[in-house]
Amino acid sequence: MKKLNIPAAFDRIPEPWSPHIAARVNNQEVRLAKIHGSFDWHHHDGVDELFFVVKGRYVMRFRAKDEQWDVAMEEGDMIVVPANVEHMPVAEDECWILMVEDAGTLNTGDKVTDKTKTELPVL
Amino acid sequence: MKKLNIPAAFDRIPEPWSPHIAARVNNQEVRLAKIHGSFDWHHHDGVDELFFVVKGRYVMRFRAKDEQWDVAMEEGDMIVVPANVEHMPVAEDECWILMVEDAGTLNTGDKVTDKTKTELPVL
Numbered sequence: 001m002k003k004l005n006i007p008a009a010f011d012r013i014p015e016p017w018s019p020h021i022a023a024r025v026n027n028q029e030v031r032l033a034k035i036h037g038s039f040d041w042h043h044h045d046g047v048d049e050l051f052f053v054v055k056g057r058y059v060m061r062f063r064a065k066d067e068q069w070d071v072a073m074e075e076g077d078m079i080v081v082p083a084n085v086e087h088m089p090v091a092e093d094e095c096w097i098l099m100v101e102d103a104g105t106l107n108t109g110d111k112v113t114d115k116t117k118t119e120l121p122v123l
Numbered sequence: 124m125k126k127l128n129i130p131a132a133f134d135r136i137p138e139p140w141s142p143h144i145a146a147r148v149n150n151q152e153v154r155l156a157k158i159h160g161s162f163d164w165h166h167h168d169g170v171d172e173l174f175f176v177v178k179g180r181y182v183m184r185f186r187a188k189d190e191q192w193d194v195a196m197e198e199g200d201m202i203v204v205p206a207n208v209e210h211m212p213v214a215e216d217e218c219w220i221l222m223v224e225d226a227g228t229l230n231t232g233d234k235v236t237d238k239t240k241t242e243l244p245v246l
Binding site for chain 2: 048
């Protein structure tokens with residue numbers, strides 16, 4: 001049982017799009033990631049994904065059928081992307097985010113891309 | 124699907140020891156609470172509980188068998204109290220915390236006290 005300082009833990013994350021595990025709670029993983037640029041469109045089958053902005057800002061893009069919309073995420077904002085909803089974070093400048101999702105969830109969801117990460121480092 | 128600014132949401136929490144639901148994710152609840160003073164010793168059967176300090180500081184007290192120890196929780200610190208572990212938060216000054224635990228978990232765990240809250244407000 002060790003505490004972890006969340007903002008300080010980002011110093012140990014060397015690059016964007018590399019989620020690190022900060023904590024495990026009831027079969028969920030709390031993950032930290034730096035994001036910069038555009039991720040890939042994806043969704044998570046049957047798994048909700050919570051996003052919280054620790055530092056900076058970004059845009060969460062969503063699409064469903066013929067509709068597409070953006071949510072501007074500012075520092076301190078939290079949003080839950082429900083299971084199966086297509087989404088793509090885009091960060092013009094580096095942004096630090098915290099996520100909560102089922103343990104073992106693939107970061108790129110239903111796709112394998114050059115941003116797919118397995119064996120996530122533990123902080 | 125709406126975003127919520129976590130620090131700002133505390134303005135809608137009128138008093139200490141009144142957890143409010145900020146989000147639901149995969150059958151977990153993200154709860155916000157102001158804490159001030161001492162809570163009651165308790166544990167949660169089979170349910171882990173994550174604590175994150177949004178603002179201020181407090182002390183998480185733990186006990187197991189004949190042992191008792193404290194962890195000083197500073198702003199930005201996160202800790203997971205594993206299922207069944209006795210704990211008690213103590214805040215000398217008002218502190219704002221975020222928690223993650225199974226939906227429906229009783230805040231006072233195995234006990235019903237004057238701090239027990241059911242029907243948590245949703246932010």
